[in-house]
Amino acid sequence: MFELDDQDILPLSLEHNFWTWSAQGKVNPIPVKRAKGVYFWDVNDKRYLDFNSMVMCVNIGHGEERVIEAMVEQARELPFAGPGMATKPRALLGQALSEIVPAGLTRYLYTLGGADANENAIKLARGKTGKFKILTRYRSYHGATYGAIAATGDPRRAPWEPAVMPGVVHFLDPYRYRSTFHRHNPDISEEEFTQDYLNHLEEIILYERPETIAAIMMESVTGTNGIIIPPQGYMQGVRALCDRYGIVMIADEVMSGFGRTGKWFAVNHWDVTPDIMTMAKGLTSGYAPLGAVAMKPEIADAYRERTYEGGLTYNGHPISLAAAIATIRVMQEDKLVEKAAATGEAMADMLAELKERHPSVGEVRSIGLFGILELVRDRKTKEPMAPFNGGSPEMTAFRKYMLDHGVFLYTHWHTALIIPPLPITTEQLMEGFSVLDQALEITDQAAR
Secondary structure, eight states: OOOOOGGGHHHHHHHHOOOTTSOGGGOOOOOEEEEEBTEEEETTOOEEEETTHHHHTOTTOBTOHHHHHHHHHHHHHOSOOOTTSOOHHHHHHHHHHHTTSOTTOOEEEEESSHHHHHHHHHHHHHHHHSOOEEEEETTOOOOSSHHHHHHOOSGGGGGGOSOSSOOEEEEOOOOGGGOSSOSSOTTOOHHHHHHHHHHHHHHHHHHHOGGGEEEEEEESSOOTTTOOOOOTTHHHHHHHHHHHHTOEEEEEOTTTTTTTTSSSSGGGGGTOOOSEEEEOGGGTTTSSOOEEEEEOHHHHHTTSSSOOOOOOTTTTOHHHHHHHHHHHHHHHHTTHHHHHHHHHHHHHHHHHHHHHHOTTEEEEEESSSOEEEEEEEETTTTEESSOTTOOOHHHHHHHHHHHHTTEEOEEETTEEEEOOOTTOOHHHHHHHHHHHHHHHHHHHTTOO
16 A cells, blocks of 8 residues: 555645535545544544534444455455446345335346436436426435436536436425425424425426326435425325326435434335335445445336446446445344434434524424434524525534534534434434534524
């Protein structure tokens, strides 16, 4: 291995790299040296509690030797095979996935990550139905490649418009705290709330004409745009609309899958089986790049006699597949899904306590170990601590305080997401929430 002094990592990285999601003149990355469990360390041996699972992906925690050894063994035996080859890890991963995905999703296409998983899902739906429109939500994020960013509803789409993939139509999320339809009747029952948003979606379907709509694609639980948890009956209602109008239902489980919500997949909470389900991130816990598209047999059968025109050189890479198999086995052996559900209850209590203590916390939401705080200047008006698609001095100071005190988390506009590795203990959660409690004093000063 090439020798490099720890103190040279940051300047040399800044000298030669082009950084994504960044203005190049403002980049200030953490020079990470090592990681283990729920912590990582920088080159100065400062320890950070990872409250974001690095990029919402290290579900099993850092440095899991069982996964590392599986990757090493695969590299020694067969480090690469082309995507058209049958390999041992390809055979075994299909078997492992069939044990955990919703019943009926029996065929799997392997990709490099979540964005191309979503793009392939769109291709498959269009090929199956012969229709071209894709309905997605305004607060969605489906990836940064051209097709995936076109499907995305949030402002990350804007710099690349006009997008190269036509046919995308957006609709509203069932976002209770900031409901477009219920600003003047916030106490509406959950049943009525759900029905209003299903009626909204059906109206869009009718306006756009069902005979043109190939698929409805949704994050089962909205991720970076708010941890928006579907109200009771919503997912079942979307499933019914898809069945009624001959539309393919695609569940994007890139972020919400693999135990994150306290179930293997978020759709399990509502006993809904989509026609297609995409996954990545927790599939290998970030140990290697991999995404997957799970589908019902009838989706795959649309290509029984005709060629599926798609694929990339590294699809089904043996080392990535080996990492996924080992990740699934670790999750099963250590009962991490059940652990996330139990620890998630403790995290929900901690979030509720923060809301009670701090006037700048307008709303908290969580499902499993998938949580968020919405920070506001005024609880009554719900004025956010930072504007839509923008920042504020208070949010900058809040995140800086967290980092300075050794807690790494993700802030998005006026929200702070809490997405730790699934093995985190209640004591480790309390460690991070203690720092959160102090950091919120900064935003409290701006709250009316």
